Amino acid sequence: MTTVDLDTKLYGKLLAKALPAVIKSDDENNRVLGIIEHLMEKGERNLTAEEDALLELLVDLVHDYEEKRYPLTPSPPRQMVAFLLEQRGLKPSALWPVLGSRSRVSDLLSGKRAISKERAKKLAAFFQVGVELFI
Secondary structure, rough: HHHHHHHHHHHHHHHHHHHOOOOOOOHHHHHHHHHHHHHHHHHHHHHOOOHHHHHHHHHHHHHHHHHOOOOOOOOOHHHHHHHHHHHHHOOHHHHHHOOOOOOHHHHHOOOOOOOOOOHHHHHHHHHOOOOOHHH
């Protein structure tokens, strides 16, 4: 038996054990997450090529299911600014130099002022995130 035949046989056994298919329920999602967790516990460097391929496939299946089942609604830009400040342990005053004044920061966080494209770019640079979060 050649190495290719052996690899194909091992991969077939892995696929049969994992039963990868389009995920249609939370129970099935949880089962697949358990397999993913088991593979990840082995460590990236300890996975065979077959296990690595299976892990990638299972992660894609879970991602697709969870995106459909639990869609994320984008947060309003002002909420994103408030969230990023909180996550970084910053006070609104940290944005004064970025936005130009205390009143602009206050108006933005209260929803009285929209975020212009120019300010969105400045906020993206300040927080080191994509500008699309603020548009």
